[in-house]
Structure formats: structure tokens, C-alpha cells
Amino acid sequence: MQDTSVPDQDRLIIAGKAYTSRLIVGTGKYASYAQNAEAAEAAGAEIVTVALRRVNVADKGSERLVDHLDPERFTYLPNTAGCYTAEEAVRTLRLAREAGGWNLVKLEVLADQKTLYPDMSETLVAAKALIADGFDVMVYCSDDPVYARKLEDAGCCAIMPLGSLIGSGLGVQNPVNIRLIVEQCKVPVIVDAGVGTASDAAIAMELGVDGVLMNTAIAAAKDPVRMARAMKYAVIAGREAYLAGRMPKKRYADPSSPLGGLI
Amino acid sequence: MNLFLNGEATEAPDGATVGEFLRQLAMPAKGVAVERNREIVPKSLYGTTRLTEGDRIEIVQFVGGG
DSSP: OOOTTSOOOEEEEETTESSSOOOEOOOOOOOOHHHHHHHHHHHHHHHEEEEEOOTTTOOOTTTOOOHHSSSTSSSEEEEEETTTTTHHHHHHHHHHHHHHOEEEEEEEEEEEEOOBBBOOOHHEEEEEEEHHHTTTEEEESSHHHHHHHHHHHOSEEEEEEOOOSSTOOOSOOOOHHHHHHHHSSSSOEOOOOOOOOOHHHHHHTTTOOEEEEEEEHHTTSSSHHHHHHHHHHHHHHHHHHHHHHOOOOOSOOOOOSSSOOOO | OOETTTTTTEEETTTBBHHHHHHHHOOOOOEEEETTTEEEEGGGGGGOOOTTTTTTTEEEEEEEEO
């Protein structure tokens, strides 16, 4: 989908594929799949994260995600939400590849239910196993630059540090670390988790990250479709501001109007 | 024969293949993945993989998630 508000040459490239949109959206917590689809459209998203779960054999008539979000149109990014060990995560993504036929996946191995903080040692083990098995791994991680480097060295195709805890809406809590990761990384860096409102997304993009991934900020807004649109503009605004290069901060005023010719 | 589908006890005709089992469940093969005793059954083998007594079958699909 062509978006004239994005400069032609500025593309997000993940695992060799170019995307116009730098906003990746989740598909959880919406009132309905129909609302979910409308929000994804409004966000201008080209990639959507999806989960893999047991089919409900007793209720085959229930709506399916694929009926609302066409996998031919949106890149499905299967996740491993709910996995607490490398073994569970690898098992889940192998099933996802069999179900969808895609190699691009989002790996997340969580440490505990209270924080959903990523377990980085398990994450690294899972990443290595998946890459050896031919997956393109976008990896949810802490904002630790050392682990980010290890994951990149292992061959992950995108590094996705948290802005703050999943579903917290607290924005980017450690901009210094996010910037360190941006400066060292050669693959795309995507802030995944923590964005609460449009300014959070813009702040993330102004740090120089390549994209933002969010779910709850849109799904839990009073008007999700309108918030999706706001996020689209925020990501574009933050990206453009980053590329434009902001003015230096000063401690005192600097008049914008000429001082000469005053009456 | 008795087996387990997504953790619940169920039954299938003796000697049924994975493909026949999915048809019995009226389950489309597209968009799902099948695991038999923790090993993925590729779609290409649905017609030749026979279920056996006590098999633990998982059938999964994509749902909304973050």
C-alpha cells in the first residue's frame, strides 16, 4: 500500500523484504477481529503479530483471524507469547511455520507473568536454535546493549528491545540504552512494548529506531481505530524528525524575529 | 481407538490417517498445523500418517496476539 506521506527512498528492510510502514501492530485484546482489521488499516501497518493456539474443536463456527486480516495482504509475524522456555518457543514457531509456511517470526521467551520481562539467556538459546533451523528471527529483548549484540551476532534479523513492560503504556523508560543499541546495531532496531500514546512512539522513532511494535496502546484506547491513525502519524513524524536532525538545545532564549529595524 | 486431541480424550476410527481424522472433525487443513506425540506432521504426510492408540494430537491455528 503506497503512502505518499513517507519519502520514497525511506524503507524498512527486514530479512531482505522492504516495507513502507515502520509501525507493526499486534492483533490481541481487540473487541473483535473486525475492529482489529479496521485498526490495522488505519495504522497503515504491513506486518501484524499473531499468536498460535489450539483450535477450538467444539466451536468451529467461531470467527477466524485470517477471515479478517488477509495473510496475502499483511505479513503475519507469529509470536511465542506465553512461552517461558527456549524449548516451548522453538516448538511453537516450528508449528507456526507449518501452519503458515513463513520463516519470519517474532521470538519472545518470558521470565515471569508479573513483568513479562524477557529471559535473555533462554531467548539467546532459542534464537540460535531457530536460526540454525532456517528461521528469520525478530527478537524481543531487554534494553541491555550487551545481550542485543549477542542476539545480533547470533544472526537475528531485527533486535526488538522493550520501551517498558508489555502492556504497561509507560513509554520509553531508558532512552539512553535504546540509543546505544541503535548505534551499535546493523540490523533494524524496533521498540517492542511499552508505548502508551502517540508521543511515546514519536520519542522512540526520534531516538533513531527503525520501527515500533505495539498492541495494547491501540487495542486498549477508547477509540482504537483513531489511536491507530494517531500512531501512524506519530511514527512518521518521529522518523522524519530523526532524519531531519533536531536543533541543538539551549539554556536561554534565541529570538526568531530579526533584532534590526525595531521601532 | 482412544487418543488425546488438544489435551482432551477423544476417539478416532482404528487405522485412521491424520487426513481422515481432520475430515472427521470437519477441520480445514489450510492454516492449521498438526503435531503427533510432539512431532510435526507435515501436510504432505496427512494422507499416509496413521494414528495409533494413545496418540497425543495437537491442532493449532493463528489467533490474535501481540
